[in-house]
Amino acid sequence: MGDGILKRKIGIEKEVDEFLDRVSEAGLLCKQGMDIYLKGDMEVYATYLKSIRDTEHKGDDLRRSLEKDLYEKTLIPESRGDVMELLEDMDALLDRYTGLIWQFEIERPDICVEFHEDFKELLSHSVESVEADVRSCRAFFKDINSVADHIHKVSFWEKESDKVSTRLQRAIFGRKDLHLSHKIHLRFFVKQVDRIADEAEDVADRLNIYVIKRML
Amino acid sequence: MFAFFLTSGLFLGWSLGANDAANVFGTAVGSRMISFKRAALYCGIFVILGAVVSGAGAAKTLGELGAVNAIAGAFVVALAAGVTVYWLTTLGYPVSTTQAIVGAIIGWDLFAGALIDFVTLEKVVLSWFISPVLAALLSALLYKLIAYGMKHMKINMFSLDALTRTGLLLAGIAGAYALGANNISNVVGIFIPISPFSDISFFGIFTLNGAQQLFFIGGVAIALGTFTYGKKVMLTVGEGISEMSPVAALVAVLANALVLFLFASQDLEQFLLSHGLPAFPLVPVSSSQAIVGSVIGIGLVKGGRGIRWRVLGEIIGAWVVTPIAAIFLSFIALFFLQNVFQQKTYVPVEYRVTAAAEQRIRAAGISVTGLADIRGKTYPSAYQFQKALDQPMTLTAREKSLVMSAAEIDQLVVAIQVANRINDPAITDEQKNAVQKLWGKHFMHRWELEKALAEQSQEWRMKPNNKKQNEELRRKLDYVYRLIRSAGQ
Structure with a gap:
């Protein structure tokens, strides 16, 4: 009886880890995808698009399976609601990566070479903030006392991405030779990338509350 | 019923x-x-x-x-x-x-x-x-x-x-x-x-x-x-x-x-x-x-x-x-x-300081001089006996409980079927035989029955310094007592 329960739980622990792996993996794919896009190799970009879509599907399946297990097996009754929200929040971040890559594919923004490094840096900071979220989540499941060690890094990377975003927007709108429509299009993409870090920070804020609730 | x-x-x-x-x-x-x-x-x-x-x-x-x-x-x-x-x-x-x-x-x-x-x-x-x-x-x-x-x-x-x-x-x-x-x-x-x-x-x-x-x-x-x-x-x-x-x-x-x-x-x-x-x-x-x-x-x-x-x-x-x-x-x-329903909800328990009871009280080291007034008298309930007892004597709680149990009248007769009705697996064959041997005997007090059982078999005797075993024996005695009483009713 006890063994059965333990085995089932170890299975769920693995599923949670796998789900968070998918979120991390999507961040890396997103970064690599942006590099390829900026190089202009759309054929290779299409393969990244497929990879990130597969990762998103896997993530969705894992989340659904986890939610089903949590409810059907009535696991962790006191934290179930919080864990469900957390999983959905992390899944939303994964979706945002996918959405960004697709947006590049559909709208094909014309990014001037002088903005390439800033765009890469901006995405890198946003991915870092999500990574700090992933580490906080893992700690939330395994070692609640160390969540705080990771959670403050989310804010750090969000602020860094804000700085780059502001700098980049200033640079875009400072260019006299670009049409306003082009500038607005570029700003839209800056905002899209920056939003990932903003949402990561929102997730971290909610996670902070879940931690306090579990500590009580 | x-x-x-x-x-x-x-x-x-x-x-x-x-x-x-x-x-x-x-x-x-x-x-x-x-x-x-x-x-x-x-x-x-x-x-x-x-x-x-x-x-x-x-x-x-x-x-x-x-x-x-x-x-x-x-x-x-x-x-x-x-x-x-x-x-x-x-x-x-x-x-x-x-x-x-x-x-x-x-x-x-x-x-x-x-x-x-x-x-x-x-x-x-x-x-x-x-x-x-x-x-x-x-x-x-x-x-x-x-x-x-x-x-x-x-x-x-x-x-x-x-x-x-x-x-x-x-x-x-x-x-x-x-x-x-x-x-x-x-x-x-x-x-x-x-x-x-x-x-x-x-x-x-x-x-x-x-x-x-x-x-x-x-x-x-x-x-x-x-x-x-x-x-x-x-x-x-x-x-x-x-x-x-x-x-x-x-x-x-x-x-x-x-x-x-x-x-x-x-x-x-x-x-x-x-x-x-x-x-x-x-x-x-x-x-x-x-x-x-x-x-x-x-x-x-x-x-x-x-x-x-x-x-x-x-x-x-x-x-x-x-x-x-x-x-x-x-x-x-x-x-x-x-x-209203005319049911017997209790069996009245009488108390009397009989000669046997007095002997038992004396054997326990309690002075019986105070019992002169109540000796031989029958009291219809424990409450009344205790009241009568309180007047001539000053007894400790333990002594009082001993006097009360010694004077409790039970009128037990061991019926023939009692030994056969014992279905408690903890009661040994030797203990059952001891009960069987008491067939037809009449006891005025419950303690007399217990004494008779102890005389019949070693297994019915309390052991010194063995609280647990004595408790178990008390339980068995209680069981047999109730069996004898319910057979007699």
């Missing part, structure tokens, strides 16, 4: 199941770690197993109700206790069934003019304070220890969930088994001497004796009580007093079990003393009160803000009400049964 009288015992069992299951599964259900249906199922199975397997071996097979000397009286006493517990269960309060029984017996004592057992009453009152305080201290300590351990062990949330759930289930199962084993005698024990059941063999693999069949029926009644009405009290214990995390739920049941084990287990005391170790003092503790204390202890460790003090106040009120309501209900019901 047996079936009719048994119904009140079964009703008491049903009430007990509805209320006391909360002591073992309340926090698990309240913290939503185990569903009510699952808890009720496990509780039911293990209550029945505890009742059938270990109930027969319990030190007090006849239970508290053994003090009631007429079956119609026992019927009313069980009914009064059952109604009291049922009433408080409908209100959702965890109360002690044993304390309801003690109250109902006091109602009977008052009605029958028997002596009120103030020692037991004092234990009841003490347990209202001792049980929750000890349990609160232990649960607070245990909670701190476990919280410290968890901080350093870094257990995954899901593994912790699994361990806690398994722990709650195992603790619940063990608690349910103990609930069945310890309480079944209160539910049906009194009916054993008049039980018509004979042994049933299951394909020669195992045999259920008459007492075990009765215990099985009682166990089923307890299980049904848990199933049909147990949820409300479980939720009071598990979430009404204070919201509980699963770990806190486990700590609460462990602290409850630990309090009962450390402070109420004679086996543990015996074990520690026999190994030259200091034993924990045995104090009156009740599981129903201890579990509430455990929940409060954890609530206090967490700062006390989560405790609903109003609910706690109501529960403590219900504890006090339990024996009082049972006393009134029992007394009124006995009055009706005796005067």
Whole structure:
């Protein structure tokens, strides 16, 4: 009886880890995808698009399976609601990566070479903030006392991405030779990338509350 | 008639199941770690197993109700206790069934003019304070220890969930088994001497004796009580007093079990003393009160803000009400049964200082000079005899109890069928033979019967410095005495 329960739980622990792996993996794919896009190799970009879509599907399946297990097996009754929200929040971040890559594919923004490094840096900071979220989540499941060690890094990377975003927007709108429509299009993409870090920070804020609730 | 009288015992069992299951599964259900249906199922199975397997071996097979000397009286006493517990269960309060029984017996004592057992009453009152305080201290300590351990062990949330759930289930199962084993005698024990059941063999693999069949029926009644009405009290214990995390739920049941084990287990005391170790003092503790204390202890460790003090106040009120309501209900019901339905609710017990009784009193080292005025006189009740005794003599409580038991008149005649009706497997063949040899003998006092049995066989003699064995012997003597008395009625 006890063994059965333990085995089932170890299975769920693995599923949670796998789900968070998918979120991390999507961040890396997103970064690599942006590099390829900026190089202009759309054929290779299409393969990244497929990879990130597969990762998103896997993530969705894992989340659904986890939610089903949590409810059907009535696991962790006191934290179930919080864990469900957390999983959905992390899944939303994964979706945002996918959405960004697709947006590049559909709208094909014309990014001037002088903005390439800033765009890469901006995405890198946003991915870092999500990574700090992933580490906080893992700690939330395994070692609640160390969540705080990771959670403050989310804010750090969000602020860094804000700085780059502001700098980049200033640079875009400072260019006299670009049409306003082009500038607005570029700003839209800056905002899209920056939003990932903003949402990561929102997730971290909610996670902070879940931690306090579990500590009580 | 047996079936009719048994119904009140079964009703008491049903009430007990509805209320006391909360002591073992309340926090698990309240913290939503185990569903009510699952808890009720496990509780039911293990209550029945505890009742059938270990109930027969319990030190007090006849239970508290053994003090009631007429079956119609026992019927009313069980009914009064059952109604009291049922009433408080409908209100959702965890109360002690044993304390309801003690109250109902006091109602009977008052009605029958028997002596009120103030020692037991004092234990009841003490347990209202001792049980929750000890349990609160232990649960607070245990909670701190476990919280410290968890901080350093870094257990995954899901593994912790699994361990806690398994722990709650195992603790619940063990608690349910103990609930069945310890309480079944209160539910049906009194009916054993008049039980018509004979042994049933299951394909020669195992045999259920008459007492075990009765215990099985009682166990089923307890299980049904848990199933049909147990949820409300479980939720009071598990979430009404204070919201509980699963770990806190486990700590609460462990602290409850630990309090009962450390402070109420004679086996543990015996074990520690026999190994030259200091034993924990045995104090009156009740599981129903201890579990509430455990929940409060954890609530206090967490700062006390989560405790609903109003609910706690109501529960403590219900504890006090339990024996009082049972006393009134029992007394009124006995009055009706005796005067309206013309049923014999008690056998009047007379007292007389006979020559044999005087000799016994003198042998115990008590001066008999003060007994001159009451010698040979018959007193119709314990109350009147005690009153007469108080005037000429100043006796200690122990001496008084010895004089009372020496002077109690029983008029026992050992009928031929008595030895054959002994179906307690603990009674040996030699002990049965000793009973057989007393066939046709007449005894004025109960102690004369016990003395005669001791003369017939070594196995009926008390052993010096062997508390446990002597308790078991006392239980057997009680059983045989009741058998002889019920055969004579």
